[in-house]
Amino acid sequence: MRNDISDLITFISQDDLWSGRLQEVVAEHLMPALDEFDLEYDDLPEVLGEPWPGVLWGCGFEDFLSRQYEDDNIVDLYLKRRGWNEPAANREYFGALRDTPVRLYEVSGVQPGVSMVLGDLLGDTKPVTVLEGSATQSLKQWDRIVVRVIAENDAHVISGALLAFSQEAVAFLIDGLSTVLSVDKNDELSLTTKQLLKCAPIFTNAWLFTALPRALSEELPELSNADGEDIMFHDLRFPFETGVTQKEVSLCLNEANFFAADGARCWTWLAPHSSKAPRERDGLMLESQTDGRTVLGHLELKGKALLINVNSSARADRVRNLVMNAAGQHLKQPLTTIRTVEQMMAEEQVESDLEDADEIPPEIARQIVQEHMDQHYRETLDAPIPALGGKSPNQAVRSKAGRAKVVDWLKKLENNSAKHRNDAIEEYDFGWMWAELGLQEHRK
Template sequence: MLRVEPGRGFRLCDILTGSETEVIEKTGSQIAQIGDIRFARIVAVADLAVLDGCSPFAIPPQNKLAIIALRKRMQVAGGPVTDRSLDEWTEELLELYWDLVEPILNPRPPELRNTDDDPLLFHKLVFDVSSVNEAFDALCDLSVVQDRPSLLAEAKVGLNGVLSSVEIPWEKRGNKLHKHWDNTVLGRLLIEDTRLTAEVNSKRRAKTIRALIERRLGDRVRYRTTSTESPQSMLARTRKADERKKPGRTHEELVAIPEVREHLMQELRAHYEQWVDAPIPLLDGRTPREAVKTADGREAVAALVLQLERDGARMTPPLDPVIVRDVRTALGLQSD
């Protein structure tokens, strides 16, 4: 949908053929949004065009990329797409339609991933160690933010002056997803007496930290076990625990604090400034700045930015419209 006049109608563009039509639709136009995608048939009589059959589901802008991909296949097979040639692709069009509405009919929670693009699965690895001191000496440099003295300053010491408990953040410099981050927290290590526990949020990080611990400590460490917990399970458990605690500030109360709100917007602004030059899987690994150099790529990126704008408007607090405007400006999409 290119333009919507609530209570009257809208201007539609056929994604496959490129044709544009003014459609009279009193009821549907009251809930339609610019960028909505509809599976529909348009019937025109003289200067009047109406919808003769229309899917009840509004397909979100980001799914336009799948339609563009099918259009490319159609063009390769038979040249420019026309109303007549669409009849030859009925089966493929219906299959794509059901693929796109399936998440609407049966929504599933999004797959959560960490900043290394690993699926989130919380791991707790348990080891036996000879002593806190030995384990600490071998692993303390895993923290790139805190040095040895600052880690020890937060440690617990027994009555005999011997180190009894110490925590080590496992970190690395920078972040491949968020270029403006100075460092990334990969996990957390806790050493208590003769027990070492490592907590990470993915299978790959669990494999890495186990190999690292065993290599550094050698025969002074013994692997015991690993337990895992899904993000959904952890969230449910955390909510139950929060219900038993004294109520704290809600998310809405926190973001109402000017300093918190400003920091959040700074993070989002920095993220989207680098997003235009980040490889995007939906763009076949191209960056948005690279993709807009072709007509199909420009159309695809414009759809992604429109989706960003919609999703941002539903955030709490809403995404600053200036951020979306700056993304469009950086990509030359101001008029799209």
């Protein structure tokens, strides 16, 4: 296994002093955000999903390897005591991790499964081509990432802990570094290796402080109905007894005063007019009303069965009893399907995708999108853009400061397009815009 760090981790775990130091460094990377959002490390798999808890721990671990304590550095100590048992490549890799700071890079020249070019955004190091098979499968042109780049023989590789940074995370990072280093926030940051090594926890915190709010807001709120019951969709199917017709069941349901006819074969189950006000509860209430009465469920005759939809377990029990009392002689016991809110949403998405699929042949759709985007962006070159101070791209490129803004604007356009779910938009080539504006040398 290339660059195997398992023996190094075992060595640290067997020493209480160094194990404690590692935990302290990892805490510097994680605890400010965890405390802010009232979370534990064990909550991260559920909130962020895999593999992020391990990656975040890796950020702290790689930082720990660079820490110099009064008595020693853990990499130096390990190599002195156990280095003889490690391949030369591993010894060199551990030493490189010790001396290499984490940096903020801009991604370009992505060759999926092969390599990418990384440009340093916080220092003066030259762009470097990195050999990488996994990360290049998902990274797009102009993405921003935080990682350590390690020189290995005549090539470069990245360390194990890589964080993709959103624009919001980059701004958070720049603000945090400027504050810690007492740099004017309007000045361009250029950090030395020593400064970067000391600021490693700020990178992880910038990612967490922007990723956690998004992840937590994406969680579905607690949903209940007007009776204060948890939302759980129940679909009940009452098969007809042998020889029973829809008309017979329909007559029984029409005689029941709690079911309001909604067509020849459909009914709405309504709460009585005297029903109490909805129960107060944290989260959101999922409910609808008709004529001031709460809708408790829907009934429909379909083929040789009565179908009923309600949104809680308690309502499923109640409507089962009501229906059997009203038309039980005509119906068999129901078959029930239960679905969560998440399952219902997933099913609706699948149905939507199927409806949209194959409406337009892919080659025609791609041509339509290509022509539309060509026309749109050609008009945009002469349109005022807020990000360019109200100037058009053609006007802004006439000054040095304006050209820098146009480059940033183009990168954002291209990066957003590369991440689009529509293949035609994702594959759109912005090269002509860079050429039109005379900025080809900035598009590596």
